[in-house]
Amino acid sequence: MNGVEEEDPIVYEIAVVVPRRNLKLENEGYDCVEVLVNEFRNVGFVVERVFGLHDEFIKLAAPLETLGRVAAGLNMKKTTHIGVDLQFEWEEIEAFVRQSDGSLFSWCERFQCYRHLIHETVNKKNSDITLKFDGKEIQWEPGESLLQRLELEGIVKQVFPLHDETKRKKLLRSWALNWWDVTTQPIDEINVYFGTKIAVYFAFLGMYTRWMIFPAAFGLILQLVDFGSLKLLVFPAFFISIVLWAVLFFQFWKRKNSALSARWHLNFSSGTSHGYKLSGSEWNCLQPPMELVKDSGIDKTKEKEDFQRYEWFGYLRRCRNDAIVILSIICLQLPFELAYAHLYEVIKSDIMKFGLTAVYLLVIQYFTKIGGKLSIRLIKHENNESTEYQADSLVYKVFGLYFMQSYIGVFYHALLHRNLMTLRQVLIQRMILYEVFENLLENSLPYLKYSYKKFRAVRNKKKREKGSTGKIQFATRVEKEYMKPTYSASICEELEDGLFDDFLELALQFGMIMMFACAFPLAFAFSALSNIAEMRTDALKLLVILRRPVPRAAATIGAWLNIFQFLILMSICTNSALLVWLYDQEGKWKIEPGLAAILVMEHVLLLIKFGFSRFVPEEPAWVRAKRMKNATQAQAMCSKQLLRSISGGDKAFGGYTPRKTSYGTNKTD
């Protein structure tokens, strides 16, 4: 393997946290932590043990060879130089595309290997092994993973990914603190360090902010210049150009996204949402979607029927879940929000208003928590194909909640007063409050948490070691990282991470500025500024304040794309209504109930017309499954041979024995 360069200084990427023990036991061999460390060494890790104030940290690094072995064992698919994904094999290492920083495995793949490896520490003997921990005895059963056992016993407190200090500092300089490049970011390096999903988020944020310059400038002009008699024409022109801008932006974002995927040698299809088409899924599909594929052969028509039943049951269940979510939002949340908005209008005293808002804020915290839990419970009954699909499903459901929460008040004010000036005031209030409040909260809260944790740790230490002299400092970086908060979503921690909050912020902002564009054109300038700030603060948050997040492989922005598209649609409708008010100040254009009903019906139908094609895919599940099965077979057959020719290792294929599979049975169909 002459082409494989040596790994640079060992980088520890995972830490396992166990409590620090005071006493030195004589029979160290059976101390469970010692056994664990030995097991880690056996598995192929490079291990370093660090003692913190209260805990011991086992830092793990995997040499390239260990990773390669696991990747081959996991049958990991990797992109080769000819563009197709093939099973990784250590011998054919030259055939595979490398990351932009020259490493063979991406952070996401490495993390997958680590996760597999640390659970590979199984008891290979035939009998239980008795381990000790501070006098407590632990039975390690045969075939059981030691880490899992220790996690269950509460001895292994946490396993978390570590920052790579050199890369982190480099990124900090070139990205988070590089204020001069306003919207350009080192996307490739972000991808290498944080994984694809986060890199895609920042690419989106950067492009969104760049594109925002046009409507921001237009909005500013509208605000500053007095158009005189042309005023009545300017607002419709703004409306039209804003909608066109948004449509163009998202179309070009999709193109940019697929270009990014190509640059990172990813397959656009893996982990996409429903919105994107599954292009090129022939060879590159990750796995057949369901177990149904496996019982192949015998009865073709029965198999097809099974598939169809499965598919349609899935749709039905999904439909039911969506109905539950929508109904509960309309029946429970809507009255509550309206009540708050109404009370806020009715109450005169400022103190009362303040108290009301406080109560409201408290209640909606609970509301969203309950909503999130309910959604997760519902999602578990859906048959989504992967966790990324599940996460998308969660995003759709929870966004409904936030949508109501954020906009219903504004709608209420708009409808009640029918006055553009009041609406504008409400919007300014909300936006500034929201942006400032959110940005502050988002960044200061984790830091405060971190500081408090550190402070408490030091105090505890002091208490315990009374008489120790002077200041106690954190000697180890790994303990500091352990104190840092994780990058987690506010709504739930199961399916989403902090990206949920970041995207939610973007989407709510987008909805606010788009839906009331005609009422408050300056909003675009506001949000352009806030986005520029957001980019840097998010970068700082990820690099400095938080632990390194767990990487996710999804190559698109997933469900959020559809949510943005939905907001564009909504904005077309609301802006039309705003324009009617704007020009109908005498209230003469009465919309009779009949006409209004017909208009509503028409819009609902248009929505159904365009929404339906999203709901039911064009290709039946059984057709897709069949295609995938075929592709997998083909792949399995010539995988090895292809690899050899690509890497150009040897020219004669004498050693190759073809896998004999049962294609004969298929010939008759």
Added chain:
Amino acid sequence: MNGVEEEDPIVYEIAVVVPRRNLKLENEGYDCVEVLVNEFRNVGFVVERVFGLHDEFIKLAAPLETLGRVAAGLNMKKTTHIGVDLQFEWEEIEAFVRQSDGSLFSWCERFQCYRHLIHETVNKKNSDITLKFDGKEIQWEPGESLLQRLELEGIVKQVFPLHDETKRKKLLRSWALNWWDVTTQPIDEINVYFGTKIAVYFAFLGMYTRWMIFPAAFGLILQLVDFGSLKLLVFPAFFISIVLWAVLFFQFWKRKNSALSARWHLNFSSGTSHGYKLSGSEWNCLQPPMELVKDSGIDKTKEKEDFQRYEWFGYLRRCRNDAIVILSIICLQLPFELAYAHLYEVIKSDIMKFGLTAVYLLVIQYFTKIGGKLSIRLIKHENNESTEYQADSLVYKVFGLYFMQSYIGVFYHALLHRNLMTLRQVLIQRMILYEVFENLLENSLPYLKYSYKKFRAVRNKKKREKGSTGKIQFATRVEKEYMKPTYSASICEELEDGLFDDFLELALQFGMIMMFACAFPLAFAFSALSNIAEMRTDALKLLVILRRPVPRAAATIGAWLNIFQFLILMSICTNSALLVWLYDQEGKWKIEPGLAAILVMEHVLLLIKFGFSRFVPEEPAWVRAKRMKNATQAQAMCSKQLLRSISGGDKAFGGYTPRKTSYGTNKTD
């Protein structure tokens, strides 16, 4: 090759028409027809010569082995048992999927081979060969195809596909004359006999007619039952259910279409329109779209830029062409149609009306001819990837013309009178006239043409051979077929065949019944009946009246799907307008100009929002081209090896030498 069964009795599938010569020349060896026949025999055809009244027919049949040799020479891709398309090779014949009738090549593939073979009759010597024809001398240059030479000289009059008498009679019994199965058709057999595109048309027609039963029944109920006070609720309910019906129908049609493709072992992507997603195009893509792919390697960024320039120039050119078409329709056709509609309203005398209509019908004949020619000229300047794309582009352009022609009059009447009863009358008139007239014309005209041709041929023969006794009969089937008209489009013969007219009829009917559904619910019942008749008459037309059409491989209904979707959108708008009229009989709900303008703007924006994603694809052309290039490389590399393992012919791959390609250059990117 033990598995290859013997071909049944020889089936002649292509006929070449040359004039019949009176005199028997002594040096037959140099008579060009004799040489041609010899060449055909050399190439591998089984040849039969038939002498008709005026012409001589050279009937050609190709044995399986000849076809296989050509298919391998053409590098034809065929689906294998494992689902991927691979280059055909005669030795690995067992690996390839067979048609539903057991033959190896589909009619479409056979036709391609025939077309290649009959042009393979080249002069292999180094000098010109002088051929004779009725005393005239013809120079056959080296390397020139004899057939082409003779076609240029006017000696080969025509080359056309022949009906397969046994299969034709079988289909006639099981399909065209099988009146009891109202909507079920032997789609698989149609596919085998006529090729995919025609089979897809009939599958669509059958499904459309079956689904039509629901709205037809609903419409009948609406017509027959008096709902009394509920009347005002019934029409909106009808409107909503019709739109839902249409949306569901087209979604399920797409699913059915992809299921059909799977059944026929076709790749959904080959020859699709823009509307369908290019699923599974990784391995199965036909060819890289442009020459740009070829100059690979050296300069990656320059290549990408070239691609982008090419892509955007293509869009611009297309945009310009569409603008030309739309403008000329609005500026030229619209005034003309309105003038006709207005004159028709103004003129009182019935005779004058009749005359006017006659003139009008004559003029629009020219109009559509000119429109078709213009469209074709425009399309030639677009860079469409295949002829099927070109045909789709033509369909879009020409449909605009027909749309105006068919509906503008109805719109005019509707707007002028604002009276549902008058509108209904106009609709009944148009529909019945249209259906009856069209169906009659479509089927009787070709038959009349055929009869006249036959009659003239017999008369000519009689004239020439004065004194010959009694009746002259057509002894040969092939001469009868030669007399039959071809299955050609009325608009132009270059890119489309008769399917254009058939789809056009369906689309115009669909538009008529959908757009005015609220005004005339009974229309659905009418068109359901007319479709049932249409199915049989089209079958008869193809089997009895016309020559066997040239097969087309496209596996979807192409551009028509988008046209149908557009008509659904239109129908949502028009029906809304109709409902407003229906309930606003006192004319009280005034829509002020401002409100109307805003409504119009909103709808236009909604259209843009949904239309744009169709216009610019989500994946940049260079990404797609790169993926395709990679796939092609992969395919070329393991094609042979895959084939052997599939067919299970041999187990050792000693004889295989891998193609050394320059993957080393790609490694650095």
